[in-house]
Amino acid sequence: MDKLASLRAFVKVVESGSFAEAGRQLRLSRSAISKYIGELEQSLGVQLIARTTRHASPTENGQLYYERALSILAEIEAADQAVTQSLAAPRGLLRVNAPMSFGTIRLGPVIADFMTRTPDLQLQLVLSDDLLDPVQDGFDVTLRIAELESSSLVARRIMPIDRVICAAPDYLAAHGTPEHPDDLRKHASLTYGFLLTGNQWKLSGTDGDHWIQPVWSLCVNNAEVLRDVAIKGKGVALIPRFIAEQALDTGALRSILTDYTAPPLALYAIYPPTRHLSVKVRFFIDFLVQRFGKRDA
Incomplete structure (x- = not known):
């Protein structure tokens, strides 16, 4: 049994309320959809879809299974997107906030190398020693030299600061x-x-x-x-x-x-929590780790 195909068929039947409509959306015959649902029910040992001549609706078990199946398919789609993004070149605008001293002494000399690697990316670098809010001020990445407090933001440790x-x-x-x-x-x-x-x-x-x-x-x-x-x-x-x-x-x-x-303090790259990092943010953080992560500053 093709479990993934069966899950997709099952979700479409629940969402459309029809074997025939699910088949049209997936470009499969009604009999193929029926076969996938039947195999799925047989493997689980429960009825998932209540069938009438005009309508198909989930049973109580089917509704529970539908909710989990949606989550599984969403995870698979997200994983596919993550791999696709990893092959894509970063583009668009990347807004970065960094401390003034680190920006001028350490970051400034290597920014040109990052720009060479990302020719389709616009980089806006804001140097400030004020504790700007990464979300409110619209930054993709905020660099901090600090002892970090707990936060809803994600922080990746780049290097220790002696x-x-x-x-x-x-x-x-x-x-x-x-x-x-x-x-x-x-x-x-x-x-x-x-x-x-x-x-x-x-x-x-x-x-x-x-x-x-x-x-x-x-x-x-x-x-x-x-x-x-x-x-x-x-x-x-x-x-x-x-x-x-x-x-x-x-x-x-x-x-x-x-x-x-x-x-020691540490240099952190802080960014809003997302299931998958955007290409431009991942490229920039990986660049920092490559340049600074193996040495103390």
């Missing part, structure tokens, strides 16, 4: 170098105030976890600003390593408390 505690050599010479997280309470701190932990810093070492409420002199939602102010000797900053990297390499900043680590 953080470093750092300060300018001039600042350390004038105020001393912290040797323990508790020492930070005596220093001016430059903080990023939009994490779930608020302005608290959690630092972990061999002696356990330490929660520090720093005495901050600057709180801002852009880590490049924190870096630049730290370089000017205004305090101690806890910022993503990819933002501090060049200043650390040139000596403009020094990494401190290296025996302690802050919990």
Whole structure:
């Protein structure tokens, strides 16, 4: 028995109320439809369709079976569409929201490669450190560097974002170098105030976890600003390593408390929940994973 063909025949009979009409819609003879329904009923051991000379209607068991059959056929159709989409080239408009610093430092240099791979796609990239609403603001993909709260949105983790505690050599010479997280309470701190932990810093070492409420002199939602102010000797900053990297390499900043680590953040690609990702969204997220997923930033 061709179970799939039998399911399709059964659904059409229920929807049309007629073996003949189901046959016309499926381009099959009435006898072929009758044969499919008969085989289905025989395999299940129950009557699914109540037949009269003018009408065919589902029995109680048939109604239950119809509802499940609809779901099964919808899943098969969705699977077919997913495979078809996977072979299609992305096209149309892709709206992406990303943090300002990650966008300029990491994303900007690779966007041209993504555009080369997707010549039929228009990319609108909106860089902002404001927590824009992915749905309300109409973004297909939102990139966040964060400790994510639970959400109705789908989030795919792209890569960890390592953080470093750092300060300018001039600042350390004038105020001393912290040797323990508790020492930070005596220093001016430059903080990023939009994490779930608020302005608290959690630092972990061999002696356990330490929660520090720093005495901050600057709180801002852009880590490049924190870096630049730290370089000017205004305090101690806890910022993503990819933002501090060049200043650390040139000596403009020094990494401190290296025996302690802050919990890494992560880069997430966030998108509305759908049964199957659109081609353009899947291409973009797969591109990010390919470029960034195998290395820390």
